[in-house]
Amino acid sequence: MNILLYGVPAGLAGEIAGRYGLKVVNSPDKFDAAGSLMLVPPISAPRYLLAFYNAMLRHEDDVDAVIICGIESCGAASTVQYCTPPGKFFSLNNDMDEEELKKELCQLLDALFAEGNQINL
Numbered sequence: 207m208n209i210l211l212y213g214v215p216a217g218l219a220g221e222i223a224g225r226y227g228l229k230v231v232n233s234p235d236k237f238d239a240a241g242s243l244m245l246v247p248p249i250s251a252p253r254y255l256l257a258f259y260n261a262m263l264r265h266e267d268d269v270d271a272v273i274i275c276g277i278e279s280c281g282a283a284s285t286v287q288y289c290t291p292p293g294k295f296f297s298l299n300n301d302m303d304e305e306e307l308k309k310e311l312c313q314l315l316d317a318l319f320a321e322g323n324q325i326n327l
Contacts, residue, residue, distance in 0.1 A: 207226070207270045207271075207318065208237045208241065208243075208244075208268050209241075209242070209243050209244070209270060209271050209272075209315070209318075210246050210269065210271070210272045210273070211243065211244070211273050211274075211275070212272070212273070212275065213275035213276045213300060214273075214275050214307065214311070218304055218311075219243060222311055223243040225312070226243075226319065227240070227241060228242055229243070230242070230243055231243070232245075234261040234262055234264070234268070235261050235264070258286075259289045262289040262290070266289070266290075266291045269294055270294060270318060271294050271295075271296060271318055272287075272290040272296070273297070273314065274296070274297045274298070275297075275298045275299075275307060276299070276300025
C-alpha cells in the first residue's frame with residue numbers, strides 16, 4: 207500500500223509508517239513494493255508542483271490513498287486532488303489535536319488495508 211499524507215506532523219507520519227510497516231519515502235518515484243508512506247511537504251513553487259504532478263501521473267496505479275489534513279490549508283489542494291486517482295483522495299478536518307488526528311488516520315488506514323486484503327471472487 208502506498209499512502210501520501212499532507213498536513214500531518216512528521217513525527218505522527220513516522221509513527222503511522224511504523225504501525226503499518228510502510229517505508230518512508232520522499233517521492234512517488236521511490237515507492238517500495240512492500241508499501242510506502244510519503245509525507246508531502248507544502249508545495250508553493252510552480253516548478254515543484256509540476257514535478258510532483260508528473261511523478262503522481264507516472265505512479266497513479268501505485269497510489270492507494272492521498273490523505274490531506276486541513277484541505278483549506280493546502281495551497282495546492284486542487285492540483286493534488288486532480289492528480290490523485292479517482293476514489294483515492296481523502297481529507298480530514300484540521301481542527302483536531304494530534305491524538306484525534308492519529309485516531310482518524312488509523313481508522314481510515316485500517317479500512318483501506320482491510321479493503322486491500324479482500325479477495326475478489
